[in-house]
Structure formats: C-alpha cells, structure tokens
Amino acid sequence: MRLLAHNLMCSHVRGVKNGYPLGLAATEVRFLDEVAEKAIAEQMAEDSDASDGEYGLPEYNDDVMANIWPKVVYSVLHQAASALGHAEGLPPPKVAVSPSMGVDAATVASSSNPDLASLTEQERKTIYRILFYLDVVEGSLTCPESGRVFPIVKSIPNMLLDEDEV
Amino acid sequence: MSRPEFIAPPEVFYNNVEARKYTFNSRMLNIQTEMTERALELLNLPEDQVSLILDVGCGSGLSGETVADAGHIWVGFDISKDMLEVAQDRDTDGDLALADAGQGAFYRPGVFDGVISISAIQWLCNADKKHHRPERRMQRFFTTLYTSLKRGARAVLQFYPSDATQVERLTAAAMKAGFTGGVVVDYPNSSKRKKFYMCLFAGTADAQVPAGLRDDGTPQTVDAGDITFRRGAHRRIRSSDRPTKGSREWIMAKKELYRRRGVEVVNDSKYSGRRRRRL
Ligand SMILES: C[S@@+](CC[C@H](N)C(=O)[O-])C[C@H]1O[C@@H](n2cnc3c(N)ncnc32)[C@H](O)[C@@H]1O
Numbered sequence: 001m002r003l004l005a006h007n008l009m010c011s012h013v014r015g016v017k018n019g020y021p022l023g024l025a026a027t028e029v030r031f032l033d034e035v036a037e038k039a040i041a042e043q044m045a046e047d048s049d050a051s052d053g054e055y056g057l058p059e060y061n062d063d064v065m066a067n068i069w070p071k072v073v074y075s076v077l078h079q080a081a082s083a084l085g086h087a088e089g090l091p092p093p094k095v096a097v098s099p100s101m102g103v104d105a106a107t108v109a110s111s112s113n114p115d116l117a118s119l120t121e122q123e124r125k126t127i128y129r130i131l132f133y134l135d136v137v138e139g140s141l142t143c144p145e146s147g148r149v150f151p152i153v154k155s156i157p158n159m160l161l162d163e164d165e166v
Numbered sequence: 167m168s169r170p171e172f173i174a175p176p177e178v179f180y181n182n183v184e185a186r187k188y189t190f191n192s193r194m195l196n197i198q199t200e201m202t203e204r205a206l207e208l209l210n211l212p213e214d215q216v217s218l219i220l221d222v223g224c225g226s227g228l229s230g231e232t233v234a235d236a237g238h239i240w241v242g243f244d245i246s247k248d249m250l251e252v253a254q255d256r257d258t259d260g261d262l263a264l265a266d267a268g269q270g271a272f273y274r275p276g277v278f279d280g281v282i283s284i285s286a287i288q289w290l291c292n293a294d295k296k297h298h299r300p301e302r303r304m305q306r307f308f309t310t311l312y313t314s315l316k317r318g319a320r321a322v323l324q325f326y327p328s329d330a331t332q333v334e335r336l337t338a339a340a341m342k343a344g345f346t347g348g349v350v351v352d353y354p355n356s357s358k359r360k361k362f363y364m365c366l367f368a369g370t371a372d373a374q375v376p377a378g379l380r381d382d383g384t385p386q387t388v389d390a391g392d393i394t395f396r397r398g399a400h401r402r403i404r405s406s407d408r409p410t411k412g413s414r415e416w417i418m419a420k421k422e423l424y425r426r427r428g429v430e431v432v433n434d435s436k437y438s439g440r441r442r443r444r445l
Contacts, residue, residue, distance in 0.1 A: 001261060001262075001263070002261050004239075004241075004261060005241055005261035005263070008241065008273045008274055008277050009263075009272055009273055009274075010272050010273060010274055011272065012269065012270050012271070012272035012310065019272075020274060063216065064216050064239075067215055067216040067217075068216065068218065068239065071218055071277050073274075154251070154254070155254065155262075156247075156250055156251075156254070156262050156263060156264055157263050157264070158263075158264045159243065159263050159264060159265035159272055160245075160264060160265060160266055160269070161266075161269050163295075163297050166269050166270075166306070
C-alpha cells in the first residue's frame with residue numbers, strides 16, 4: 001500500500017463517524033522506484049539489446065502533481081511519512097494532525113496544503129516520491145475511532161469486515 | 167454462457183488457478199480492454215487532465231491497465247486475494263486493497279473523478295453467505311460510492327445481468343442512493359456482443375444518459391445535446407481510427423498490447439499478418 005492510498009482511505013466500520021486518518025504502522029517498507037531500478041539493472045545485464053526506456057517507472061511530472069495535489073491532505077501525508085521514518089526532505093505541514101485523534105473525513109481538506117508554487121522543485125519531487133513510491137509491505141491500519149486493526153500483508157491492506165461490523 | 171456467479175462466490179471462484187487462467191487469456195484481455203475503453207468514454211472525463219479513478223472489482227488489473235494507458239491514476243479493490251496477487255505479480259500501476267463491494271467503499275468523500283467497474287457488480291445480486299442480504303449490500307455499495315465521488319462526476323459500471331430483474335434491482339438501489347442516470351446497452355441485437363453499462367451521475371440532476379451503440383458501432387440516438395459523443399475526447403478508441411480487424415497493422419497492435427501486459431506472443435517477422443499458404 002502506497003501513501004497515496006493511505007491518504008484516501010477511511011475506516012468503514014459500522015457506526016464510525018470519524019474514520020480518518022487511519023493510523024499507520026509498518027514492519028517492512030520499500031521504495032518502488034528503487035525496486036524498479038534494481039529490476040532494470042538485472043534486465044540490462046541479461047539482455048544487451050534492452051534499452052533503458054523499455055522498463056521502469058514514469059518520471060516526476062509537474063502536471064500529474066498539480067492534478068493530484070487537491071486530492072491529498074498534506075498534513076496526513078506528512079504524519080504518515082513520519083510514522084514510517086521517511087519524513088526527511090518533506091516541507092513541514094501548515095497544520096498538524098494528532099495521530100491519536102480521528103478527524104471528520106468530510107471536514108479535513110486539502111485547502112490547508114502548502115501552495116505547490118511556493119515549494120522548491122526538490123520538495124515537490126520528494127512529496128511525489130513519498131506519495132507514489134513509498135510502499136508499506138507489512139504493517140497495519142488502525143481505525144482512529146473504533147480501534148479496529150486492518151492488517152497489511154504483501155502490500156495489500158485487508159479491509160474485509162466481519163459480519164457484525166457492517 | 168457459463169456464469170461464474172452461479173458456480174461459487176467470487177473469492178472462491180477466482181482462486182489461484184482460475185485467476186491466472188483468466189488473466190493470461192488473450193481473448194479475455196481483448197474483451198476487458200474494449201469494455202474498459204468504452205467505460206472511459208462514457209465517464210466523459212475532463213480532457214488534458216490526469217484523473218483519479220476507482221476500479222471496483224479490479225481483479226488482476228486488466229481494466230486498471232487500460233485506465234493507466236489513458237494516462238489516469240487508479241486505485242482498486244477486489245474480494246479475491248488470488249486475483250490481487252496476480253495483479254501484484256504483474257506490477258500494475260494501481261494501488262490495491264482486499265475488500266467486498268457489498269460492505270461499502272472506504273474513501274474520503276468526494277475524492278474520485280470517476281468510478282469504473284468491469285464485469286463485477288452482478289455478483290452483488292447473489293447471497294453468497296448465509297447472512298448476506300443482497301438488497302442491503304447493494305444499498306451500502308451505491309451509497310458509499312456516491313459519497314466518494316466528486317460532485318458532478320460519474321460511475322460507469324459494466325455488468326452481466328442474468329435477467330431483467332437484476333437490472334431493475336441494481337438501478338433501484340443506485341437511484342435510492344442519490345444517483346441519476348441509467349443503463350446504456352451496446353449492440354442490443356447481438357447475443358454475444360450485447361453489453362450493459364450502468365451510467366450514473368453523482369449530483370447532476372439534468373444529465374442525460376448517453377446512447378448505446380448499434381451493431382455497426384454508431385450511437386442509437388443522436389441528439390444535439392448528447393455530450394457523450396463529443397469529438398476528440400477519446401478519439402484514439404473510436405472505431406474509425408482503429409486498424410481494420412485482421413490487417414497486419416491490427417495484428418501488430420494486438421501483439422504490442424499483449425507484450426506490454428506480459429502475455430507471450432511469437433516474434434514479429436515479414437510473415438506476420440500474411441495469409442498462410444496451404445500445402
Ligand atoms: C470478471 S473479473 C473482472 C476483473 C477486472 N475488472 C477485469 O476487467 O479484468 C470480476 C471480478 O469481480 C470481483 N468481485 C466479485 N464480487 C465482488 C465483490 N463483492 N467485491 C469486490 N470484488 C468482487 C471478482 O473477485 C473478480 O476479480
């Protein structure tokens with residue numbers, strides 16, 4: 001699960017009003033751009049005809065960032081990256097979210113995000129990398145209101161509810 | 167036609183073996199790609215913009231890949247762990263979650279620019295577990311879907327109804343959840359090609375349901391106000407732009423698509439697309 005997905009997801013346990021943001025914990029994370037680079041290097045070693053452009057992930061792109069930025073709650077992204085120990089290089093958020101306190105998903109907004117134009121290109125690239133390439137392989141998501149834990153196994157969060165939670 | 171939903175619950179039917187068979191079948195890839203392209207056309211997304219799309223019942227990512235090819239970012243969920251694992255092995259671009267549509271979507275309000283679902287929601291009509299109440303599950307699905315869509319955005323859900331009552335039940339649940347819109351039927355006279363798409367609008371009362379396609383691929387009704395067939399939106403998938411079926415160009419395009427998606431195809435040669443000489 002990448003941090004973009006974490007930023008979008010809410011708890012859907014019955015009766016929960018403030019299911020956002022989900023608490024994030026991890027025992028294993030990876031950067032997908034590093035995984036891809038390694039795979040490319042291996043491919044190139046095996047196959048001398050392969051060209052660099054055939055494999056790999058899309059490059060950073062300001063337009064994609066501008067389109068996705070209004071969907072992101074930056075304070076939550078920053079907090080999630082901190083929880084994983086990867087907040088380095090990220091600009092500070094304008095408002096902080098307390099990790100233990102759920103906020104009403106309908107009222108949190110990206111309106112308190114820093115203006116993209118006010119950030120350096122390096123900062124934008126770092127945010128992009130954290131959003132799209134930082135992947136939680138093993139870990140968990142916790143509903144801030146009910147405390148229900150959703151396990152993340154092999155990068156896939158298990159959001160299935162029990163019969164009495166629907 | 168055999169109907170998987172009459173055989174077993176989805177998470178049982180799409181086991182490891184079936185998930186792979188499904189994904190690496192080139193006929194399946196063609197059909198899912200074509201339906202997803204049509205669903206994208208019906209979504210009528212703003213041009214020159216990267217949209218955020220939810221794929222319900224994303225499976226092994228065949229539908230999602232078509233969304234990514236169109237330049238959009240997608241996230242998806244599916245109830246079959248094995249389908250999701252195949253998606254992961256194939257390095258799909260979308261972010262995946264294991265979840266049941268009948269338990270509702272789990273995203274912040276208003277985040278999605280569009281929702282698609284390809285060949286999945288007919289399963290909601292069944293009671294696969296003793297405690298399943300299909301009407302409740304449908305209601306929960308559509309209500310939470312409505313919330314997660316941006317106002318004015320659309321959900322286009324292709325499905326295989328087993329009879330007319332399924333169309334009615336799903337439509338009734340969608341309308342109760344606040345959606346407007348209806349069902350688009352393409353190729354209504356061909357039992358094989360006939361396809362149903364629920365085309366739902368979140369928060370636009372006056373939007374008109376787009377016309378279905380006739381057997382020759384032209385819209386059934388063309389009225390001046392029809393917004394769906396505006397030129398230019400998704401030009402590359404219009405039939406007039408496609409190479410003729412069976413031509414060398416067409417074969418090359420198909421082979422390229424398979425290669426990109428990890429299906430093995432024979433190497434190209436000067437004989438590709440030529441008629442074989444009979445002995
Ligand atoms: C025919 S496959 C289509 C997969 C993908 N959309 C594609 O186009 O290739 C149908 C998928 O719907 C999923 N499905 C069925 N019922 C579901 C439910 N209640 N919640 C989530 N996924 C479901 C199945 O697990 C299966 O992966």
